[in-house]
Amino acid sequence: NGGEDVAVCRMPEACLGDAVPPLAGNAPVAADGDAYGWHIDADPAQLPPSPWTDFFGRYPNREPGLPRFVSLLVYLNKEWDAAAWGAPTRFLDPPTEEVLEVPPAPGRVCLLDQDITHSVTAPLAAAGAQRPRYSLVLKL
Numbered sequence: 110n111g112g113e114d115v116a117v118c119r120m121p122e123a124c125l126g127d128a129v130p131p132l133a134g135n136a137p138v139a140a141d142g143d144a145y146g147w148h149i150d151a152d153p154a155q156l157p158p159s160p161w162t163d164f165f166g167r168y169p170n171r172e173p174g175l176p177r178f179v180s181l182l183v184y185l186n187k188e189w190d191a192a193a194w195g196a197p198t199r200f201l202d203p204p205t206e207e208v209l210e211v212p213p214a215p216g217r218v219c220l221l222d223q224d225i226t227h228s229v230t231a232p233l234a235a236a237g238a239q240r241p242r243y244s245l246v247l248k249l
Contacts, residue, residue, distance in 0.1 A: 120178070120248040124151065124161045131248045136241035137196065141231040147201055150180045150223035150248055170224045178223035178248070184213040185243035194236035198244075201226040213242055223248065 120131045137145060153176070154167045170178050182198065191197065191212035198219065200209045203226060211219055221227065232242050 118249065120151070121161065124153075124156060124159065124178075133246040133248075135229050135244045135246070137229055137231040138241045139232045139234045139236055139238055144231065145229040147226050147228045149226055150246070151178050152224040153178055154224075170222055180221050180223050181247045181249060182219040182221065183245045183247075184215065184217045185245060186213065187215055189213045189215060189242065193233070194240065194242070195233040196230050196236070196242035199228045199230060201228070213244070 122131070135145075153165070153170055153172075156162050156167060165175060168175050189196075191214065195212075197210035197212045200211070200221070201207075202209075211217075229244075232240060236242075
C-alpha cells in the first residue's frame, strides 16, 4: 500500500442506514434461475443523507484520503464442483460489457470494491434442487 497506514472496519450503519445490513448471506438454488440481477453493494457518491455524508460528503470510491468501500465475499460450501454445478459470481465492466466470472470454491475469498457491478448466479440443474451455493458478504 505504499507505506500508508490503513484501517479496516465494518461499514458503519450511518453509511446506508439500518435498512442495509453490513453483512449479507446468499443461498441461491437451481430453481432461482435468473432471479439475481446486476447490482453494486454501495457507492460513496450515491449515499443518502446521513451523519456519514455530513462528515465525508459524497465522493468517488477509491478517492485518496477518504474511506474506501469494499466487500469481502466468502464461499461457504464444504464441497462445490464448479464445472458441473456452476453458480459463479459474475463481474461486469459496463464500458466494454465484458463479463468475468469467479467460480465458487470451498473457502475461496474475493475482495472487491463495492461499486463494482456484479451478480450472483444460481446453480445449474445438475446441482440438484436442494444444493444451494452458500456465500457470505461482509461490507467493509
